[in-house]
Amino acid sequence: MDPLIVAQTLNFAYAVISLLLVVLGLAVTLGWLGVMNLAHGEFVMLGAYVAVVTERMGWPFWAAIPLTILFCIVLGIVVERLLIRPLYSRPFDLLLATWGLSILIRKIVEAAFGGGYISLTVPVKGSLDILGASYPTYRILIMAFTVALLAMLLAWYFRSSAAARVKAMVGNPMLAQAVGIDTNALARNTFVVGTCLAGLAGVIIAPVTSVNPFLGLDYVINAFFVIIVGGLGSVLGLFAGSGIIGGLDSFVSAILDRTSAFFLVLLIAIFFLWLRPRGLFARN
């Protein structure tokens, strides 16, 4: 098979899967809690900086994963308590407050690390030969990691009792509280999970991107489009959204050019938002 086609197909898969990885945290906070967290991109960026700190301390790259989870747990608890919980009933104000938070986080990181671009060594160098096309190994790893992570999360989502409690809370908060589910703690934990997933994504993609305080802005808007186009709160929606937004961008970039792709993605997002404002596969 023509290596160009193989390579572009792999690019397509990478585009969709890497977007899914970054959006995962937002799927949890927006899809389940209904929190429009405009600081989601900054949580991803913080994860990338944890990877930077890990490298500067001389530790192996993979050590950044547990570190970022620890860091995000603390961050998630603090942000949820101070900013999110008081504003659950005022969604637009919450949106604004998270935008303010994103500015603050950017500036704090800039003050601490400077505004420059930081390069990380790719943990696994080289390329793999796939059907005649040579593709960077680390990107293949990113895809594999994301698929594994998704499989774990799906298993948890469809099997565990904690997931059932979350679904109950999301479906009918008052009833959930009435049957003794601690909705406050559950909401907080859900938000923390979303934060951790965001930070984790940041660690994993840090070696293939330019680590700087504006990293988050790159992802946040597309992330919102993915969730809204795909539909809030459903797994199928997450796949559909990533497939459409990420896949369309990749496909049109491969066939035509980046400008057309960018325009098309915006137009499709507008189109979907207009015709199917609840998204394709919303949780009903």
Added chain:
Amino acid sequence: MTKRTKSLNLSRRQFVLASGGAAAALASPAFIRDLKAADEFKIAAFIALTGPASLFGPTQKACAELAVEQINAAGGINGREVKLIIADGGVAPGEAAKTAVRLMLRDKVDFFAGSHDSAVRQALVATFKGKTPYVYTPIYEGGECAPNTYVVADTPAQQIGTAIPWLYKKHGLKDCYLVGNDYVWPRVLNEHTKKAVAAAGGSIVGEEYVPLGAPNKFEEIVTRIKAKNPSFVMVTVIGAYNVVFNQTFASFGLDENITRLSALLEENTLLGIGKDNAKGLYGCMSYFESVASPDSEAFKKAYLAKMGDKAPQLSLIGTDIYAGINFAAEVTKKAGSTDAAAVAKAAVDLPFKSAVGTWVMRSNRHVDKTMYMGDASSGKLEVVETFKDVASGETCK
């Protein structure tokens, strides 16, 4: 704002007395103090304090301050002490214009210098209306001919006109692929590139633009380049796009056989790209930290003495404003005032100090300068070729 040491105080007074300045200088100390304050020569420098280029802010500020300190140590401008005012050029053009008006009206700034993007430059030029002289310093697409506006910045003719023929000859290059962000500067650079490539006997096999704001990933473009297999890629993406493009390029293995020239490759961007991804990567600018000349060593020494251990990374964006402020000082000294006609006359063929040596302002209000070819493959930009006195190629009257 500049800080002055006690010793400067003394030397300034001595200088004023010795040069027999205004008769009033011989009067009582109090009068001298008033005269000094009222008589400060104010230079306002617009630099990137916020916004996407804010990573350059610290070095721009340091270079600007260094220039002013050195000018004051040498006696100021026409006996007047120079005061530096820092303004934010990283804001929206309308906001920058507001700041400029405040500086003109309230602070009565004598000379403006700016290291920022072209949109802000246009807003400032529209605000100044030629009333106050203004020197524009970073790298740009050419074409600024407004009255009382002087350009120290690298032009496409200077970058491309030198780099392409040299690279083509050195590496025996043939076909060329163009990748840039979608706005005026990359497009102008590409026009120059097409001419230079044709003159060198090569051809263009691809031309792509990435909109500003589009997602920062290049897998599809890099794969297309790989399929076309050119010998040379002209890279005119900027900032974070420049970093990610070059990283992706190398991770797909294209750095083995393909030479790259990046138009905005300075030290900070190279830090982001990383040594592993810089094989066959070149930059061509009028300043690199590694330039080895007596002037550049002296500059570096002074810079490190001033900033110490935590000195912000030196780069063209930063040293440009050093040169610009020095130009402002020299031209005002020669003209005797900041009157537009006097400055215009004094500016022709005027030499002034830059961070790498002497530059000369020409009658087209641009500078012919020495350009340096930087090889990035070691992880630092090492100068591998020097091109002396390259014309700016601008046709301002």
Added chain:
Amino acid sequence: MVYSRAIDILLIVAVLAVPTVLGDLWAYNLSLVYLYAIATLGVGLCWGQAGFLPLGQGMFLGLAAYMSGLGLIHVAGGVWGWLLVVPVVIVPGVLAFVIGLLIFRGRTESGPFFALITLAMTLLAFQIATAWNSVTGGFNGLRNIPDLAGMSDFTDRYYIAGVALILAVAFCMWLIEAPIGVVWRALSQNERRIAFFGYSTATLKAAAFGAAGLLAGFAGFLYAPQQNLVTPTLAGFVVSANLVIWAAVGGRGSAIGPALGAVLVGVLSTELRDGGGFGGGLDALWDFLARFWEAVVAGFFIIVVLFLPNGIAGLFAKLNASLKRLGRLPFRPILAPPVRTEGAAGPPALALSGCRVAAGEVRILNGLTLRLDRAAIYCLIGPNGAGKTSTFNTLSTELRMQEGEIRLDGEVISGAAADTLAAKGIGRKFQIPSVFPNLTIADNLHVALWGTRARLVSLLRPSLRRWDTPLLATLRERFPFLAQRDRIAGDLSHGERQVLELAMALAAEPRLLLLDEPCAGLSHEDTRQVIDAILWAREELGLTVLLIEHDMSLVREIADHVFVMHQGALLAEGDVAAVQADDKVREVYVGMAS
């Protein structure tokens, strides 16, 4: 009236006095801020009044600025340039209205989705502005825009911007205090409910969006000649986000609030950013602020969002309200015009045939067939879960029918929107009292009055706030608390709210009134009064009532005809005695006291 107008006059004087009092520089800085304030007012109308958040106001501002700039360069400059204000203001306004209609039509409570569509549009607008080099000048912008006549120096520009701002604020005040403002506020509190009064919510929201577009157009028209340069960033996301932030900080619910926020934060940002030069030990602080002023502003507005949900203007809201009450003129009512209903006169003939509604496995309605054709009181009874409220919901298309048909006077109305039903004379009162909690009693009743009597355009006339009907007068006699016009509906007791909602439903003078347990939670006396009112209204208006009720003693007292539902279908029907004697009914109601 007089007192709050006095404050307005003070503010106008303050605005006009700035150049003399504060000097040229302040005047210059504020000129640009005022234009942003005008655009922010638009955000306030959409968000603070109609309850939806536009994240793309910058798009209209940019469009207008480019139109203005291009017009001044290529078409007309100087004095004739002023004529451009007409197209430059109208085009964004109309465009916004059309976009609003397209987006809002057919869906309620599109909340965050609308915000995101406008966000996507603004990103698109930025891209178009950057890419369309030949027209817009691309990334570097449209330059060398000539001045308008009379805009040559800083003070002139200031006065023009200041007067423009005053006009814009006056425009907003007019809209907010007009009937349309009341309706917008009702819509933002309970969109579902207001549709039942006959309002096309899509058109209303689109109107708010269009008004915001007009304001953005006005600001953009002045922006181009004032700045002499238009760049794509004006149409982009950051400007739009800033406008929203300023509206939030200033107080989106009032006319002045958004403008106040824009001025405050705009001035604060400039001072923090340019504040250096004071010398002394504060140098380090100013250096820090020059780089991190955005963080300070962000922190500031997070605090405002958290602790001042009504913004800074909200701090003065109580004062404002008291002032308004102080100077209020007495209420002089006007007789409202009659209800405009389509369709036949006389008692409505409602026929449901074979209606089936299912949600997954659960059969909600299972082949329901019933007919009403007299001006009588019909009662719908049945055990819990029989599908009574679901029948009402199916009628008003909140539940989708899989099978079956609903006809009114022979015309098919299955799937009709709530406002269409209202126009045909069907009114509804909900089980849980759904009044508009932040509006006064008078405004609640007015919303009910206007729905089926006023065209959208008439909602701009202030005289509508004086409408009254003899029916309402009688209801005020029966229920004296309704005369307390200025009481906030949210402060009423449960019983009072039930009565208020009933009064609203009756005020619309429907032909068929759907009542869902109107006496739920009422005391004995209150129930008595409500029943009397319903009986009286039936006589007075020739009303047909379809009433869901659990209390059999009430049913016995007022029902002319009873439908008994069971498991989504009609079990039996007839007058009360017949139904009570029916064996099937007895079987189902085993255990119910008679």
